[in-house]
Structures are given as structure tokens and as C-alpha cells.
Amino acid sequence: MSDDDGELTEATGSGSRRRRPRRISDLDTLRALAHPTRIALLETLVIRGAMTATEAAEHVGESPSSCSFHLRQLQRFGFVEEAGGGHGRRRPWRMTELGLHFSTEEGDAATRIAARALHQLVRGRQLERYQVWQETRSSYPAEWREAALDSQSLVWMTSEELSALGERLRDVIPGLYERIEDPSARPPGALPVELLMLGHPIAPPSKRG
Numbered sequence: 001m002s003d004d005d006g007e008l009t010e011a012t013g014s015g016s017r018r019r020r021p022r023r024i025s026d027l028d029t030l031r032a033l034a035h036p037t038r039i040a041l042l043e044t045l046v047i048r049g050a051m052t053a054t055e056a057a058e059h060v061g062e063s064p065s066s067c068s069f070h071l072r073q074l075q076r077f078g079f080v081e082e083a084g085g086g087h088g089r090r091r092p093w094r095m096t097e098l099g100l101h102f103s104t105e106e107g108d109a110a111t112r113i114a115a116r117a118l119h120q121l122v123r124g125r126q127l128e129r130y131q132v133w134q135e136t137r138s139s140y141p142a143e144w145r146e147a148a149l150d151s152q153s154l155v156w157m158t159s160e161e162l163s164a165l166g167e168r169l170r171d172v173i174p175g176l177y178e179r180i181e182d183p184s185a186r187p188p189g190a191l192p193v194e195l196l197m198l199g200h201p202i203a204p205p206s207k208r209g
Contacts, residue, residue, distance in 0.1 A: 014081070021098075021100050024102040025107060030102065032076075032077045041056055050083035053152075
């Protein structure tokens with residue numbers, strides 16, 4: 001899931017089919033998505049694949065009835081669909097989109113407010129997962145502790161250069177969609193890894209010119 005500050009989910013790996021995330025711009029859809037349980041359900045379905053409301057409840061910390069309700073709401077707005085088989089709360093659900101894109105700067109005031117609320121919710125959950133990693137990293141094998149990315153750089157660059165850098169970084173992400181859709185495409189020992197790319201100015205623009 002992404003916003004205009006970083007479209008991590010847009011590109012596939014080298015040699016793979018390039019896909020564009022679903023673009024969300026209408027107020028009702030933004031408001032429908034900006035709910036902690038619904039975001040948690042989407043995250044769970046992306047990582048673990050199709051599952052029932054009862055199965056999902058074990059991962060998101062909600063009751064099966066609550067998950068069932070929120071899954072139906074997500075279905076209403078086209079984010080999930082029935083995967084086939086089962087009935088009632090035993091129906092498995094799956095994602096219809098593997099990438100979502102929205103802007104916090106477009107549309108009228110109400111739309112921008114809804115988009116920013118969604119952005120804060122999503123980014124907050126990502127940063128919480130980073131904190132969990134920091135607290136639990138000692139439980140991972142040495143190769144994962146050493147491979148984890150955690151660095152900071154300060155560079156002077158133009159907005160065009162920053163945009164181009166983001167494109168290059170996204171283009172080298174291996175098998176982004178393929179490995180989500182097809183578990184057999186995942187290399188042995190692969191784990192779900194969250195890549196959170198941030199690049200932003202830390203000083204106001206010059207008033208010259």
C-alpha cells in the first residue's frame with residue numbers, strides 16, 4: 001500500500017510483468033479503507049493468502065463476527081473477494097489488489113483529510129512493525145540480523161533526482177507480486193520483508209528565484 005510519498009508496491013522485479021497498483025481517489029473509498037481492522041485484514045491476506053474470517057480473527061485480534069463484517073465491507077469496495085469454497089464465516093477471502101496508491105494532496109479538502117488519515121494509519125502500523133523488529137531481532141538467526149537494512153544518508157539533490165532514485169530502487173525489488181501470488185516462487189528460507197523507503201527534504205525550499 002502506498003501514497004504519493006512512496007509507491008513501494010508498484011514495480012515487479014527485473015524481467016517480470018510490471019503492474020500498477022489500484023489508484024484510490026474518491027472520498028467514500030478512502031473513508032471505508034481508513035479503519036484499523038480493515039487495514040489489518042488486508043495486510044494479513046497479503047502475507048498469508050486466502051483465509052476465512054475465523055482464521056483471520058486469530059491474526060488481527062478481533063472476533064470472527066467483526067472480521068466477517070469488515071471483510072464484507074472490503075468486498076463492497078472491491079478490495080477482497082470470495083476465494084471459493086465454504087459458506088458463512090467458513091468462506092475463504094482473498095485480495096483482489098496487491099498494491100494500492102492514493103494521494104494526500106489531490107481532491108477537495110474532505111478527500112485530502114481522508115487520505116491523510118489513511119496515510120497516518122498505514123504508516124503508523126509500518127513503524128510499529130519496525131519497533132517490534134527492534135525488540136525481537138535477537139531471536140532471529142545471525143544472517144537475518146546482519147542482512148536487515150537500517151541506515152540513513154544525507155544528500156543534496158533535486159526533486160527530479162529524488163523521483164528517479166525512487167524509480168530505480170523500486171525496479172530492483174525481486175519478484176514483488178510473483179512471490180506474493182505464488183508461494184512456489186519464493187526461494188527457500190524467504191520471509192516476508194517490509195521495505196519502507198523514505199526520502200524527503202529536511203529544509204524549506206529556497207526563496208531565491
